[in-house]
Amino acid sequence: IRAELNTAYDSHIKKHKAISRRGVNPHRFLDDDLDSPLLESLEDEKMTGTDAKGKPIYEYVKRPIFKKRQLSEDAAPTEAEDINDAIGISLGYLGQLNVPYMAQLLDVSETEVVNQLAETGVAFVNPRTGQYETADLYLSGEVLVKLREAEQANLESGGKYSRNVEMLKEVLPSPRPIHAISVVMGARWIPGEVYSAFAREVLDLNSANIDYMPAGNLWRIENGGTDLNVTYEEAESDTNVSYETQYVGKEKILDSILNNRDIIVRDKDGKAVAEPTIEAKAKAEQMAERFVEWVKSSETTFEIEGQNVLVGELAERNYNEKVAGVVPPTFKGEWITLPGQSGEIWLTAHRKAVLARFLTLGYGMMAHGVGSGKTYNQIALAMELRRLGKAKKVLTLVQNSTIKQFAASHMKAYPQAKILVADEKNFTARKRAKFLAKIATGDYDSIILTHSNVSMIEHSEQSIRDYMARAFAQLQSALEGTTKGSTEQKDIQKAMDKLQERLDKLLAKATDRASSLLTWEQLGIDGLIVDEAHAFKNTPIVTRMGRVKNLPSPVGANQAIMMQMKVANVQNVTGGKNVFFATGTPITNTMAEAYTMLEYLAPKLMGERGINNFDDFATTFGRTVSEPEATWKGEIEDVTRFAKFINGPELVSLIRSVFDVALGNENLGLRVPKIRGGKPQPIMIEPTEA
Numbered sequence: 001i002r003a004e005l006n007t008a009y010d011s012h013i014k015k016h017k018a019i020s021r022r023g024v025n026p027h028r029f030l031d032d033d034l035d036s037p038l039l040e041s042l043e044d045e046k047m048t049g050t051d052a053k054g055k056p057i058y059e060y061v062k063r064p065i066f067k068k069r070q071l072s073e074d075a076a077p078t079e080a081e082d083i084n085d086a087i088g089i090s091l092g093y094l095g096q097l098n099v100p101y102m103a104q105l106l107d108v109s110e111t112e113v114v115n116q117l118a119e120t121g122v123a124f125v126n127p128r129t130g131q132y133e134t135a136d137l138y139l140s141g142e143v144l145v146k147l148r149e150a151e152q153a154n155l156e157s158g159g160k161y162s163r164n165v166e167m168l169k170e171v172l173p174s175p176r177p178i179h180a181i182s183v184v185m186g187a188r189w190i191p192g193e194v195y196s197a198f199a200r201e202v203l204d205l206n207s208a209n210i211d212y213m214p215a216g217n218l219w220r221i222e223n224g225g226t227d228l229n230v231t232y233e234e235a236e237s238d239t240n241v242s243y244e245t246q247y248v249g250k251e252k253i254l255d256s257i258l259n260n261r262d263i264i265v266r267d268k269d270g271k272a273v274a275e276p277t278i279e280a281k282a283k284a285e286q287m288a289e290r291f292v293e294w295v296k297s298s299e300t301t302f303e304i305e306g307q308n309v310l311v312g313e314l315a316e317r318n319y320n321e322k323v324a325g326v327v328p329p330t331f332k333g334e335w336i337t338l339p340g341q342s343g344e345i346w347l348t349a350h351r352k353a354v355l356a357r358f359l360t361l362g363y364g365m366m367a368h369g370v371g372s373g374k375t376y377n378q379i380a381l382a383m384e385l386r387r388l389g390k391a392k393k394v395l396t397l398v399q400n401s402t403i404k405q406f407a408a409s410h411m412k413a414y415p416q417a418k419i420l421v422a423d424e425k426n427f428t429a430r431k432r433a434k435f436l437a438k439i440a441t442g443d444y445d446s447i448i449l450t451h452s453n454v455s456m457i458e459h460s461e462q463s464i465r466d467y468m469a470r471a472f473a474q475l476q477s478a479l480e481g482t483t484k485g486s487t488e489q490k491d492i493q494k495a496m497d498k499l500q501e502r503l504d505k506l507l508a509k510a511t512d513r514a515s516s517l518l519t520w521e522q523l524g525i526d527g528l529i530v531d532e533a534h535a536f537k538n539t540p541i542v543t544r545m546g547r548v549k550n551l552p553s554p555v556g557a558n559q560a561i562m563m564q565m566k567v568a569n570v571q572n573v574t575g576g577k578n579v580f581f582a583t584g585t586p587i588t589n590t591m592a593e594a595y596t597m598l599e600y601l602a603p604k605l606m607g608e609r610g611i612n613n614f615d616d617f618a619t620t621f622g623r624t625v626s627e628p629e630a631t632w633k634g635e636i637e638d639v640t641r642f643a644k645f646i647n648g649p650e651l652v653s654l655i656r657s658v659f660d661v662a663l664g665n666e667n668l669g670l671r672v673p674k675i676r677g678g679k680p681q682p683i684m685i686e687p688t689e690a
Helices: 002-016 026-032 036-040 083-094 099-106 110-120 143-157 162-171 192-201 250-258 274-297 311-322 349-361 374-387 400-413 429-441 451-455 461-480 487-512 558-574 591-601 603-608 614-621 648-656
Strands: 043-050 056-062 123-125 132-134 209-213 218-222 301-304 307-310 363-368 394-398 419-421 446-450 527-531 579-582 622-630 636-645 659-662
Touching (some): 083 110, 123 162, 143 162, 192 209, 192 311, 250 274, 274 311, 274 622, 301 311, 307 311, 349 659, 363 374, 363 591, 374 394, 374 400, 374 446, 374 527, 394 451, 400 446, 419 429, 446 451, 461 487, 558 591, 579 591, 591 603, 591 614, 591 636, 591 648, 614 622, 614 648, 648 659
Parallel strands (some): 363 659, 394 446, 527 579
Antiparallel strands (some): 043 056, 123 132
16 A cells, blocks of 8 residues: 555656645645645655745655554553553553552552552542542642641541641742742732731721722721822812822822722812822832831731731731742653654653643643744644543644644644644635534544634624623722722723623624524534634733733733633633643733733632732732833823732742743753854944944
8 A cells, every 4th residue: 555655646746746835836726625734744845955046945755654654553551560650551541540440550459559659659649539649740739728638638537648748748838938028018918907907007097997808809998087188279288297198198098009099189170280199109109118118027916816926927827828839730741652643743851741731730831932842742732632531622723824734744743633624715704604513513633723713703692791791890890999080990991881892793793693603612612722822812901000001901802802702611611621822922021911821721720829800910929110201292190010020939830830831942952053152242343324
């Protein structure tokens, strides 16, 4: 058969040239054929030089399938050398630790397998689920929570979980002392008792009581006393009272800091007045700085469980429980073997690690550098999700310009795979209904669409209404915390109107659409892989920090909103799993991007850390500064920006709990030419005449 393949191919190429060649190509009519990627995978394209005009010259050579068998043997082993080998085989071929299966591999009793797992410490029973988990999974994540669960289970079981308790204590991060914690006034992890004590002790608001209201996502000040908050014209005299001005009282300033409200002094016509506004903001900065100093040095105590605890000790305890206490997982992936692949995919260390991580956790960001092999990682992930029964219908989204190359790579790696590929030609309005029907009714190893394709797939009326309810609940919560008539209130109301208009259009499409077009929810997608996921980063950001520069719009981009709905659907179907992103630029040093990517992939983890919205994230991990700047009109305006990330170790731990980061040529095993001289050399040239 292989000889016949060679003869047929050579004869065809002699007459029509390479199947996948660039430029004018008589094979273009095959692009509409769903099996065209299989044909293109028969050739490798190699650049051999350039022509006289500098254009590249390509050569097309036969793939190894013309010479030898490409399908790997995927029969599962029938025996294992030791318990570690048995664990690897069980994970690699079943996707879980299966004690009966490992007993067969080792030819021992199930009791003996359980004993060996306990003795070696390579796996633990999670008392929350009753299931075995590998050490790299169990001894990571929210280890403080796991420790408390293990201690309680150990107490109730008479010592059954003593090994769990011992090992969890070993990996538990050392508590961060208060002097090493960046305290930001308004942070949700600081208890209301601390803010109340500060208001009474430092600000002389003697009866003040401050509580956090989750429903409105705001701090509420009760019994603060009479506040001073007048318009510019109504101010009668100057004041030297600390932490307030003749226009804005200290309770107002305190409330604004706690709830991220902008402080603006206005005249009777509602116009902002620069000088008193700058003065009020300076007082706010003084108050915030005094709060930090007070938290870390105050002798004030609280009675907690019969003990007197200093303010700093209480804040430190809360921070280590609610923000710290997370250990990023580390996977080696020795058990990754990829049964069924042709040998095209090299099992490098970083590839095995990311595949093990994603298949174990069920979600994540592949933050790998250029040239790391993200394409084959995603292809292997899709095939493994299917093979291990973790997903029945996996959809991979790629950029429009790379879909043909991606599909051809898929067939090179898995020649026997049944894949469905859409591009701009077979996803036109006329052909879309047929293609969606194929997705819904077919049984494919992998489905590949472009970014623009997926934005054309509409949602059900119920899904749109659910999204609207969540979006407007967030905006309403933010709106309730604004001052009547303030710029923030107007901005949020404007965002609500724009979002309503946009979602009404989606709803109109859903209700008016002909029944011939299937919705996303009807396709049965339960696994989603998104390449170059940074294209969907412009999600709506709801915040009371409306005047902070460089924050995304609270309305967001259509493409990102559609992605949010699709991600939410897959997570609802799978219990928060089976959504994977890949990009070489997940975060370009902005607070909003860090939040967006984490919220996309791990909303449950974010909620468990007390981060339920952008403002929670920003007050925990970011610091803003306000400085007067000249506008294009020549006027002075007070501008607020995020100055830097804070509480870096905990932020990194949170990000690394979701992101698999592989950067640097050495870490990725990439061989690149060395720079002459070992480092960049400056080249001095004379300037040309103007």
